[in-house]
Amino acid sequence: DAxxxxxxxxxxxxxxxxxxxxxxxxxxxxxxxxxxxxIHSQGPQYIIHGLKNNETNEMASLIITEDRKSSTxxxxxxxxxxxxxYYCIARGFGDSSYKLIFGSGTRLLVRP
Amino acid sequence: xxxxxxxxxxxxxxxxxHVTLRCSPISGHKSVxxxxxxxxxxxxxxxxxxEKEERGRGNFxxxxxxxxxxxxxxxxxxxxxxxxxxxxxxxxxSFTDSNQPQHFGDGTRLSIL
Numbered sequence: 766d767a768x769x770x771x772x773x774x775x776x777x778x779x780x781x782x783x784x785x786x787x788x789x790x791x792x793x794x795x796x797x798x799x800x801x802x803x804i805h806s807q808g809p810q811y812i813i814h815g816l817k818n819n820e821t822n823e824m825a826s827l828i829i830t831e832d833r834k835s836s837t838x839x840x841x842x843x844x845x846x847x848x849x850x851y852y853c854i855a856r857g858f859g860d861s862s863y864k865l866i867f868g869s870g871t872r873l874l875v876r877p
Numbered sequence: 878x879x880x881x882x883x884x885x886x887x888x889x890x891x892x893x894x895h896v897t898l899r900c901s902p903i904s905g906h907k908s909v910x911x912x913x914x915x916x917x918x919x920x921x922x923x924x925x926x927x928e929k930e931e932r933g934r935g936n937f938x939x940x941x942x943x944x945x946x947x948x949x950x951x952x953x954x955x956x957x958x959x960x961x962x963x964x965x966x967x968x969x970x971s972f973t974d975s976n977q978p979q980h981f982g983d984g985t986r987l988s989i990l
Contacts, residue, residue, distance in 0.1 A: 864933055
């Protein structure tokens, strides 16, 4: 599975967009990009995933570059409840997709 | 709808003891995965079970074992507990064993004295 690289920490103001980058320069063609977040004392929460097209759901948008070597998770209007550790994961397809390999993630602090 | 439920939420054991952790998946999900999260690190994959069969195993010693029942619930067993086994143990469920988002419970916090 491809290794992902994320900044250790970021902050943004409440109500503004939070843009969380992820580098996955060694990703293979059949690996999906998954995003999870973990709020203190809770289990990881699934946010969104994509292969090569941009994706949007009720929680966030995922922008994947054309060469698929990096992606950005966008929280359009961050709230205090979005303070969490955000994990970007490159997940294999088929037989190698059964596990998620978590890195250290990005600690996002949303300021009032 | 109920999410993934794990029990107990907290547990304290001493070195050498064994422990059984339990997980009930989201209704309709047939796959259960277990992860270990040591303080300050991301979760590490331990096992995945699908349709009662082990589909994947992480780099953990044989002291760790698991099983899945006909109702798709699962147990994680750890024998001969070590201080280093102190961690948050997370269970995740998904519809199938691959290419479906895994949804996590809030874990069992295991402390070894």
